[in-house]
Each structure stands twice: as C-alpha cells, then as structure tokens.
Amino acid sequence: MVTNTSLAVNIENLGFHYPGNSGVTYHDLNLKIAEGERFGLFGPNGAGKTTLMNLMTGLLIADTGSIELLGHKIGTKSKTVNKLFGFVPQDFSFYQELSPIENLQFFGAWYGLNRKQIAQRSEELLEILGLTEVSHKAVENFSGGMKRRVNLAIGVIHNPKILFLDEPTVGVDVQTRHAIIDYLKQLNNNGTTLIYTSHQLSEAEGLCEQIALVDKGEIVREGKLDNLLEEYGHQDLEELFLNLTGKEYRN
Amino acid sequence: MFKLRASIIKDVRILLRDKVGISLMFIMPVILVIVVTSIQNSTFQLMNKNKLTVVVCNKDAGKLSTQLIATINKIGMFKVAQVPGNQNPQQIADGMHTNDAMLAITIPADFTQKIEAKAKGSSNKALKSFGLQADSAKEVKLSAATPLTLYYNPSIPESIRFSVNGALGSALQIVESRETLRTLYFAINEKEMPAALENEMLNGKAAINQVPVSKNGSNKAPNATQHNVPAWTIFAMFFIIMSLSGSVVREKVSGSFIRLKTLPTNFAVGLLSKQITYLCVTLFQALVIFSLGLWFFPYINLPALNLPADILGLVVVTIAVGYCAVSYAICVGVFAHTQEQANGFGAVSIVILSAIGGLMVPSFAMPGALKTISALSPLHWCIEAYYGLFLEGAGLKDVVISIVPLIGITLVFQALTYVGLKRKNLI
Numbered sequence: 001m002v003t004n005t006s007l008a009v010n011i012e013n014l015g016f017h018y019p020g021n022s023g024v025t026y027h028d029l030n031l032k033i034a035e036g037e038r039f040g041l042f043g044p045n046g047a048g049k050t051t052l053m054n055l056m057t058g059l060l061i062a063d064t065g066s067i068e069l070l071g072h073k074i075g076t077k078s079k080t081v082n083k084l085f086g087f088v089p090q091d092f093s094f095y096q097e098l099s100p101i102e103n104l105q106f107f108g109a110w111y112g113l114n115r116k117q118i119a120q121r122s123e124e125l126l127e128i129l130g131l132t133e134v135s136h137k138a139v140e141n142f143s144g145g146m147k148r149r150v151n152l153a154i155g156v157i158h159n160p161k162i163l164f165l166d167e168p169t170v171g172v173d174v175q176t177r178h179a180i181i182d183y184l185k186q187l188n189n190n191g192t193t194l195i196y197t198s199h200q201l202s203e204a205e206g207l208c209e210q211i212a213l214v215d216k217g218e219i220v221r222e223g224k225l226d227n228l229l230e231e232y233g234h235q236d237l238e239e240l241f242l243n244l245t246g247k248e249y250r251n
Numbered sequence: 252m253f254k255l256r257a258s259i260i261k262d263v264r265i266l267l268r269d270k271v272g273i274s275l276m277f278i279m280p281v282i283l284v285i286v287v288t289s290i291q292n293s294t295f296q297l298m299n300k301n302k303l304t305v306v307v308c309n310k311d312a313g314k315l316s317t318q319l320i321a322t323i324n325k326i327g328m329f330k331v332a333q334v335p336g337n338q339n340p341q342q343i344a345d346g347m348h349t350n351d352a353m354l355a356i357t358i359p360a361d362f363t364q365k366i367e368a369k370a371k372g373s374s375n376k377a378l379k380s381f382g383l384q385a386d387s388a389k390e391v392k393l394s395a396a397t398p399l400t401l402y403y404n405p406s407i408p409e410s411i412r413f414s415v416n417g418a419l420g421s422a423l424q425i426v427e428s429r430e431t432l433r434t435l436y437f438a439i440n441e442k443e444m445p446a447a448l449e450n451e452m453l454n455g456k457a458a459i460n461q462v463p464v465s466k467n468g469s470n471k472a473p474n475a476t477q478h479n480v481p482a483w484t485i486f487a488m489f490f491i492i493m494s495l496s497g498s499v500v501r502e503k504v505s506g507s508f509i510r511l512k513t514l515p516t517n518f519a520v521g522l523l524s525k526q527i528t529y530l531c532v533t534l535f536q537a538l539v540i541f542s543l544g545l546w547f548f549p550y551i552n553l554p555a556l557n558l559p560a561d562i563l564g565l566v567v568v569t570i571a572v573g574y575c576a577v578s579y580a581i582c583v584g585v586f587a588h589t590q591e592q593a594n595g596f597g598a599v600s601i602v603i604l605s606a607i608g609g610l611m612v613p614s615f616a617m618p619g620a621l622k623t624i625s626a627l628s629p630l631h632w633c634i635e636a637y638y639g640l641f642l643e644g645a646g647l648k649d650v651v652i653s654i655v656p657l658i659g660i661t662l663v664f665q666a667l668t669y670v671g672l673k674r675k676n677l678i
Contacts, residue, residue, distance in 0.1 A: 057513045058512075058513060059509065059512055059513060080515075082513060082514060082515035083515045085513075087509075087510060087513045089506060089509050089510060091505075091506030091509065092506050093505075093506035093507050093508075093509050093510035094506070094507055094510070095261065095265060095507055096505075097264070097265050097268045097269075098261065098264055098265065102261070102264060105257060105260070105261075106257050106258070106260070106261040107510070107514070108257075109253055109254050109256075109257030109258075110254055110257065110258075110511070110514045110515075110516040110520075111514060111515065111516075112254075112515055112516075114253065115253070138268070154510065155510075
C-alpha cells in the first residue's frame, strides 16, 4: 500500500537491536526525509549511522516499527522497493577482477535494466566520472579514487529515486572528491533524494541542506543545517557536532 | 533470463581470470592422470605381458636338470637367465640385480641322481604290484628329491609368488613323471620308449577353455588407462571445490555481496548461474581428460582409452557426477566463513572422500566397516558408475543402481545449501 508519497523516507517507531545486544540499539526512532532533499546523517564512530542506513536499505530488518521508501514498506525483499533506491556502501562493492564496464553490465542487469539501457547509462556514467579510458581494465589495479567512482557509478546506473551514500569520498584526493560531490549535486538537481553519511564535515556542509545528528542510537538533533547553526550560534557543522556529541573518544 | 545470462557471463569472466583456479581444475588432474597411469601401466605390464626373469643356478650336471630348465622355458611365464652352477647365495642375489630379476632358483647337484633313483623305485613298485617282478626283488624305499631353492624379491606380490611356485611345481612334475614313465617302459620292454607315445601320454591332458565374462561380451582386458582415466576425471571434477567454494565465499565476504543484497534480484539467480557455469566446467574437464586418454595416451606408449559402447550412459553419468561435484562445492562455500576455510576443508575433504570412495584403493579391497563407510562418499557411486561403463561394458540401465544414490547425495547437498542460505538470510 502506498502512503506518504511526498516523503522519500518515513521511519516510524523503529526498534532494532543486534543479536546479544552487541552493537547500537534503537528504540522508537522516528525520521522523515522529504523527496528531493540532500540529507546528511552524522555522528561519531559507533553512533549507529551505518546501522540506520542498513535498516533503510533492507540489509538489516527492524524488530519493531516501520520504514517506508516513497510510500513502500521495506523489510521484505521486493522488486518494487529495491528498484527505487541505489546504494553506495563504504566498502568497494563490486567485482575487482572485472572492468568498470563489465561490472556495470552485470549490476545493470540485476537492477532490471535491458541491454540497451545498460549500454547507454554505462557510457554516460563512465564519461561523467572520468573512467572512459580505463573502462575495459580490471578494477583491481585502480587507485582508491577510481574505485570510489566505479562504486558510485554502479549505485546510480538505474537512475534511482533515492541514493544512499555511506562515506562515498573516504580516502580520495581533492579532485576526485570534488568530482563526486559535483555529480551528486547534479543527480539531486535531477530529482534524486540523497541520504549521505560522512566524517568529512566541511564537505557535508557544502552538500547537505538537511541534517540529523545521531548518537548512541538516538537522533540528537534534526533540521535544516542553517537553522541549527543559527540556533546554537556556531560557525560551522564541526563546532555544532562537537557541541552536541561531546569531545571524548568513541570506539 | 537476462539476469541469469548476465550472471553466467560474469562468472565465466571471473573464472577465466582465475589462473590458479584453472590450473588446479585442468593442469593438475591432467598431470595426475598421466603420471599415475604410466606408473600403474608399467606394473600392469609387469604382471600381464612381460615375462618374469628368473635366474637359474644349475649345480647339477645331469640330463634331468637340463630338461627341467627347458620345461620352465616352455611354460611361457618366465625368461630364464642362467648363471654358473658354482655360485653361492650372495652371488645369486647379485645375479638377480644384474639381470633385473625378481626370482632365482638353484637346482641341487644331486637333482638328476635323486629323480632317477625315485623313478627307478617307483618303477619297481609298479612292476611288483603288476606281478611282473619276483617278490624277492630288493625293495627300494622312495625318497623325495633334494628341494630346489627359490629366491624372490620381497616386493613381488604374494599372488605372483604363489603362481610362480605352482608353475615350477608343474615343471618338476613333468620332469619326474616323464622319467618314471621312461624307466617303467624300459623295465617292461627293455627298450627306449617311442617319442610319439611319450608325447601322447604326457601331453594328452584335458584342455582348459577360457571364456571372458562381461556385460557386453567384450573380451578387452581392463588396463591402467581404463582404471585411471575415470578415477582421475572424478577427482578433477570434485576438485573444482577449490575455485567454486572460494568464489561463493569471496562473494559472500566481499563488499559486492552487500550491494547484491540490496538489488531487486534474488541471490538464488547468482547460485543458479554458478551451478550452470561450473557444471559446464566439469563437463569440459571430462572431455579434456577423456580426449587425452583417447588420442594422447597412445603417443606416450600408454594404452588408449576405450570409450563405453553406451555413449548416452557415459554422458548421463558424467552430468550426474559433475552436478554432484558442483552441489558439494557450493554447499561448502555457503557454510564456510572464509576462503581459507573453504579451500582447506575443500581440498582435505576431497582427498578423504576419494580415499574412502575407492578412487585410490578399490573399495572391494577395503575391510568390512570401511566398505560401509565407502557408500557414504559420493565419489564411491561415481566410480562405481564409471567402472560399470568402462570396465564391465555395462549400459545406462545397468549403472542406474549407482546413479540413484549419487542423485540422492546431490539432493542432500542442495537441501543443506538451501538451509544454510536461509539461516544466513542470503535468500
């Protein structure tokens, strides 16, 4: 049943714990992300950002409550809901033995695209992300930045309505970071909702309009970035982050 | 269908780039089948075709020892190498090494004398019992001839040693019987026995007809190739575990699996793709090894492989074996947590299953308990089916009894895989 179609993500009363309570635990978490937003999810290490993203993408199943993507409940693997979003995990999620074009051919098919669509989107993406010249070379020999671009290209080959990005620019040089951020903005301008986590707060500031700060399985603060900075009287996201989550080490 | 096709293409591409995996799947079994067949072939030839060289040290100067040597030669089993009669046991052992012989016999110095005495004694006893000699004639006590000594290399199989003993016993029997017959004839007729009569009496024994019994009436003798090619083909097919289970684990633990789980396609499609891809690999392995046996073996002086008459049966058995191997490898891959676990367990388990399954030692030679355990190994049913086709001339209907348990074991692997995938929330 489709409801709340203006929301890209609607999380209601979410409860989750890992077996043996070995990690972060969520109780009655609520979060709404509107369609077309550039949403940043921030928090210290172990705060539960990746867990929340895994719950939103169906990699983890909630104990209680519900998660809807564009009005479709997630939880059971369904073709409809899985086609709606793309996921760019923090780890390189592709076959290193294959070339970028071969990876795109395989993942494109599994996203449900036909041969013509795959060929067209692969060409576009390789061009935009500067991988055309190496499109037939095995990815295992690529630099970290090139691999990040391949990772991103696979996640967006099917033109998803929502794109989840878990630290998409970690370990890359300035040029690659700029290229990735520019492309993400371009995607957003074309209507894709971005849900993004990163420890690169200055980068996040330039990308995200709406943010949520997560810590110890709770959303500490949520709202428009500009409003939150004004409310707390901070110059940038990093100051706000330290103010709301503290300065002690996190493991 | 397009998703499955894309998966198969992906799996084939990854497989073709896995040089170590390809080496293990093709080069290793090819080397094994050539080496083991060559070694076993020379043993087969030693037993079946080559005459056994026997060193003969004749210490007797009489005519009967010469007759004995001639009779041994006539048996057809031995190649006689004579050494001087004055040699001691150490010199005889050296002679065995020099002549590459596994056997040696010494004929004692009194051989002729003792046989002649025994023949005379036997003749007298016979004449007396016929009433052709006075009761007062001196009774000669029959005494056995001085024994021959047989030296043998301890590595010679016991069965061969018994055959040699029997053959030498027959040769001795012929010499003794001939001498007794001649002596008796001379005592009655006071003239030499005619050669034709002697020949008729000694050689006119009943013949032994030999009838080969096989399912298709073939009289082709099993050779090292017929034994080893099917056995090592099965081993190679199951050894794809090194590549396939590793591939399943690699996919599971690598980042690619995280993305696969978020895609609108069931992972079962990926597993089906692997089954199809690797089943084709196993069939190709069989094709390569059978072709090797058919066309390459004759070039290296090994017997050529004789394909079974029932080619459909061969194809069905090969597909059943290949599918079982693929199912086992995927099952191990699903349960293993790391590639090292999958490879280590995979390799060791295949060697153990081969050993208990009868690939290395025939299962009929196993003790009772092991024979029962052997039936639990899928490789046992594979080799039984292949041996039926290759060695006994059986057809598909004859080997169904081996294929059915093999399919049963395959279904068990598939069921375990399903349970493992469900428990790990992979499908």
